Amino acid sequence: MLSKIARVGLVLAFATQCLGQNVSPGIPAEEAAALSSVVEDEPDMVALRKGDESPKLTLYQKALPIPPQAQVKYKITNPVTGKEIWYYELEIKPFTQQIYPNLKAARLVGYNGTSPGPTIIVPKGQESVVRFINNGDRESSVHLHGSPSRAPFDGWAEDEMFPGQYKDYYYPNYQSGRMLWYHDHALGITAENAHFGQAGAYVVADAAEDALGLPTGYGKYDIPLVLTSKYYNSDGTLRSSKGEDQSLWGDVIHVNGQPWPFFNVEPRKYRFRILDASLSRNFDLFFVRSSATSTRLPFQVIASDAGLLERPVQVTDLKNAVAERYEIVFDFSKFAGQSIELRNDHDLDIMTDDDYDNTDKVMKFVVSGTAVTDTSKVPAALRTVPYPPPSTGVDHQFRFHRSNGEWQINGVGFEDVANRVLAKVPRGKVEIWELENSSGGWTHPIHVHLVDFKVIERNGRGVEPYESIGLKDVVWLGKNEVVKVEAHYGPWNGLYMFHCHNLIHEDHDMMAAFNVTQLTTLGYNETTDFADPVDPRWAARPFTQSDFTSRSGPFTAQTINDRVQQLAREQPYSELDQVEQALEQAWANGTPTKRSVEECQKGGPVPRYRRFQV
Numbered sequence: 133m134l135s136k137i138a139r140v141g142l143v144l145a146f147a148t149q150c151l152g153q154n155v156s157p158g159i160p161a162e163e164a165a166a167l168s169s170v171v172e173d174e175p176d177m178v179a180l181r182k183g184d185e186s187p188k189l190t191l192y193q194k195a196l197p198i199p200p201q202a203q204v205k206y207k208i209t210n211p212v213t214g215k216e217i218w219y220y221e222l223e224i225k226p227f228t229q230q231i232y233p234n235l236k237a238a239r240l241v242g243y244n245g246t247s248p249g250p251t252i253i254v255p256k257g258q259e260s261v262v263r264f265i266n267n268g269d270r271e272s273s274v275h276l277h278g279s280p281s282r283a284p285f286d287g288w289a290e291d292e293m294f295p296g297q298y299k300d301y302y303y304p305n306y307q308s309g310r311m312l313w314y315h316d317h318a319l320g321i322t323a324e325n326a327h328f329g330q331a332g333a334y335v336v337a338d339a340a341e342d343a344l345g346l347p348t349g350y351g352k353y354d355i356p357l358v359l360t361s362k363y364y365n366s367d368g369t370l371r372s373s374k375g376e377d378q379s380l381w382g383d384v385i386h387v388n389g390q391p392w393p394f395f396n397v398e399p400r401k402y403r404f405r406i407l408d409a410s411l412s413r414n415f416d417l418f419f420v421r422s423s424a425t426s427t428r429l430p431f432q433v434i435a436s437d438a439g440l441l442e443r444p445v446q447v448t449d450l451k452n453a454v455a456e457r458y459e460i461v462f463d464f465s466k467f468a469g470q471s472i473e474l475r476n477d478h479d480l481d482i483m484t485d486d487d488y489d490n491t492d493k494v495m496k497f498v499v500s501g502t503a504v505t506d507t508s509k510v511p512a513a514l515r516t517v518p519y520p521p522p523s524t525g526v527d528h529q530f531r532f533h534r535s536n537g538e539w540q541i542n543g544v545g546f547e548d549v550a551n552r553v554l555a556k557v558p559r560g561k562v563e564i565w566e567l568e569n570s571s572g573g574w575t576h577p578i579h580v581h582l583v584d585f586k587v588i589e590r591n592g593r594g595v596e597p598y599e600s601i602g603l604k605d606v607v608w609l610g611k612n613e614v615v616k617v618e619a620h621y622g623p624w625n626g627l628y629m630f631h632c633h634n635l636i637h638e639d640h641d642m643m644a645a646f647n648v649t650q651l652t653t654l655g656y657n658e659t660t661d662f663a664d665p666v667d668p669r670w671a672a673r674p675f676t677q678s679d680f681t682s683r684s685g686p687f688t689a690q691t692i693n694d695r696v697q698q699l700a701r702e703q704p705y706s707e708l709d710q711v712e713q714a715l716e717q718a719w720a721n722g723t724p725t726k727r728s729v730e731e732c733q734k735g736g737p738v739p740r741y742r743r744f745q746v
């Protein structure tokens with residue numbers, strides 16, 4: 133472990149290093165050509181970063197905050213399905229947080245004035261509309277990370293909501309139980325917005341999960357641990373990420389917004405839902421007793437980004453990169469009256485993060501001495517994971533690299549509008565993408581929107597046991613790593629982003645798009661096309677503060693009801709089962725084929741508003 137700052141940003145020498153030799157057969161010709169012409173910058177380590185450390189803080193002084201649970205404002209009837217849609221409102225607004233007792237408070241801008249924002253908890257199958265109201269300083273776009281949202285509700289970076297505007301995001305929540313998170317995704321300022329507080333947890337609760345008997349109770353035995361890492365100025369205010377174009381490692385580790393907190397626990401099992409919401413810092417987490425810090429304690433990993441694993445995996449450390457979620461069960465029953473610490477290792481083979489005095493520490497658990505009855509359990513089998521149907525070969529190969537000082541994917545950045553759609557995936561196709569990080573100087577956690585993927589291969593350390601028996605939406609590309617991920621590109625068509633989730637890299641343009649294209653042969657044609665993420669019908673709308681504060685104009689119960697019902701009538705999600713069935717049939721023999729009218733009409737009359745292409 134490195135005790136102090138190991139390195140600083142990377143100084144770039146513009147090397148002429150051509151890596152065109154590693155091109156997979158079977159990828160599109162333009163992609164092979166683009167890969168062959170990528171010329172990467174040489175990473176270069178320089179001396180210690182000096183004088184940028186935050187003022188000192190004493191560890192484990194304040195209790196772990198639990199983000200408040202979001203309150204449903206209205207329950208509105210979906211006019212098509214007759215089911216409820218839960219309507220929430222979250223205002224993006226400034227607030228202050230006293231980090232240092234004797235210095236200035238830090239000014240943040242977060243969802244409903246907290247960071248992390250309120251935790252939204254919805255049961256599986258319960259649709260929701262969240263109205264985000266921008267009373268912050270800058271434009272925002274909200275991404276519900278892990279949700280297969282239709283493109284206009286997915287937080288496309290250019291689908292911005294300026295201060296004085298609001299936008300209604302419609303979410304399906306039909307997936308199996310999992311912890312998603314909502315966070316900013318605005319063009320070029322995602323890092324700054326997230327850094328200053330725009331991130332929150334979002335849990336899809338699932339009866340199938342409840343039946344397992346895992347520790348439960350939000351904030352009681354089921355605890356979100358949202359990790360971040362930041363720097364503070366000498367006056368106690370938060371140092372901005374603006375101007376940083378390499379990585380913002382941070383030297384102050386926060387959990388749920390509180391630097392190095394403590395948490396009082398009972399001697400029993402707890403479920404922790406861990407999310408790394410840092411801009412750049414990755415973690416390799418482990419537990420120790422405060423009295424024996426060299427012995428790592430075992431714990432069980434039960435879930436990853438897309439929910440439960442097939443079965444629990446017992447480990448003594450867990451690699452959790454930016455935007456990854458892992459859920460664990462830690463059993464404190466053997467440690468009554470003791471204290472346990474959550475720590476962070478630095479795996480030099482994979483990580484390039486800068487270390488500081490206390491970045492190897494995360495939080496402390498103070499275990500009560502009073503025995504309790506714990507009826508919760510961790511069953512040996514958790515669920516059958518719905519992996520994508522197997523596929524072979526490599527459909528796309530994406531290299532995450534730095535060239536001429538820009539973070540790019542196959543030579544393209546998001547600002548390169550004409551070239552940024554790097555994959556056209558026919559709707560419903562299963563594809564394998566090879567993601568590679570050929571330079572040893574950086575690591576990149578890669579997020580693909582819309583889909584859950586299976587990590588099928590990684591060179592070097594291989595696929596971690598807790599990656600291989602579940603589904604994910606972020607995969608960590610460590611130094612020199614090449615990873616293959618397989619996903620089912622559906623159920624929706626439309627334009628979606630994929631990118632590095634080191635938000636500094638993302639903003640400095642390591643982001644591109646893929647287009648899940650409509651199958652002309654599908655034979656199933658939906659009422660409304662939701663393919664365009666900047667479709668003006670769903671764009672942000674202006675409001676006046678007086679309407680907001682007096683609940684008039686767009687904020688009356690009636691206008692909200694009407695607006696939500698109008699969204700629902702366009703049926704972004706109502707016919708999921710039919711769409712999935714149509715896709716399955718279309719791809720039944722490996723190539724999409726058109727369905728017959730009779731097939732389409734099986735299972736009841738065809739709704740009037742449906743048009744079929746035959």
Ligand SMILES: *[C@@H]1O[C@H](CO)[C@@H](O)[C@H](O)[C@H]1NC(C)=O
Pocket residue numbers: 201202203204220221222223244250
């Ligand atoms: C946001 O805060 C307001 C005022 O405190 C509260 O009424 C509302 O329920 C909160 N929103 C959510 C989604 O919890």
Ligand SMILES: *[C@@H]1O[C@H](CO)[C@@H](O)[C@H](O)[C@H]1NC(C)=O
Pocket residue numbers: 553625626627647648649650663
């Ligand atoms: C995405 O594909 C659709 C066809 O399904 C096409 O109409 C649309 O123009 C494409 N969008 C972009 C940005 O390439």
Ligand SMILES: *[C@@H]1O[C@H](CO)[C@@H](O)[C@H](O)[C@H]1NC(C)=O
Pocket residue numbers: 650657658660661743745
């Ligand atoms: C649906 O079908 C109509 C008529 O064939 C066509 O014009 C329209 O573009 C189709 N919509 C979608 C979403 O494919």
Ligand SMILES: CC(=O)N[C@H]1CO[C@H](CO)[C@@H](O)[C@@H]1O
Pocket residue numbers: 151154531568569570571591612613614
């Ligand atoms: C494209 C490329 O150069 N990929 C390399 C990534 O790193 C691994 C491990 O060092 C190499 O085997 C690949 O060739």
Ligand SMILES: [Cu+2]
Pocket residue numbers: 532575576577632633634637638642
């Ligand atoms: Cu990156």
